[in-house]
Amino acid sequence: MAATNVGPLLVNATTTGPGESKVPTGPNRTYFVSAIADSGANGSASIDIEISLDNTDYLKIATVSFSNIGDTKESNSFSSLSAYKYLRANIQAISGAGMTINATYGVNQ
Numbered sequence: 001m002a003a004t005n006v007g008p009l010l011v012n013a014t015t016t017g018p019g020e021s022k023v024p025t026g027p028n029r030t031y032f033v034s035a036i037a038d039s040g041a042n043g044s045a046s047i048d049i050e051i052s053l054d055n056t057d058y059l060k061i062a063t064v065s066f067s068n069i070g071d072t073k074e075s076n077s078f079s080s081l082s083a084y085k086y087l088r089a090n091i092q093a094i095s096g097a098g099m100t101i102n103a104t105y106g107v108n109q
Contacts, residue, residue: 009089009103010047018090019103021055027083028108032075033064035101039071043096047103051084058088069096 005026010019010033037043044067050058064076089103 005107007105009049009087009105010091010101013089013091013101013103014094014099016091016094018050018058018088021052021086021088022105023085024087024105024107026107027081028079029082029087030077030079030106030108031062031103032077032106033089033101033103034073034075035066035069035099036071036073037069037096037100038098041070041096041098043069043094043099045069045094045096045099045101046092047101048090048092049080049103050088050090051082052086052088053084055086058086058090059084060090063092069099 052058
């Protein structure tokens with residue numbers, strides 16, 4: 001089944017902190033997070049995927065971590081049946097020259 005509701009959580013993010021919250025529709029959510037840095041940068045990052053009922057208090061449902069990232073994109077994905085109203089990605093740590101993070105969600109209905 002193809003995702004029927006897809007959207008970005010982070011686009012070329014380079015600093016710590018949460019991205020904009022999203023309101024996806026439906027359960028059966030899939031998350032895809034990728035990281036890339038400058039050649040030889042040895043970058044690292046830790047990104048939490050968080051959910052909320054009120055867009056104020058967030059609960060971490062997963063952490064995606066990357067280490068020793070250079071100019072080759074690394075990625076990770078997972079799925080969840082959590083149907084909370086709000087969703088966001090939150091960069092907890094990021095280091096390395098040119099390190100950028102992208103995160104996307106998809107919902108299968």
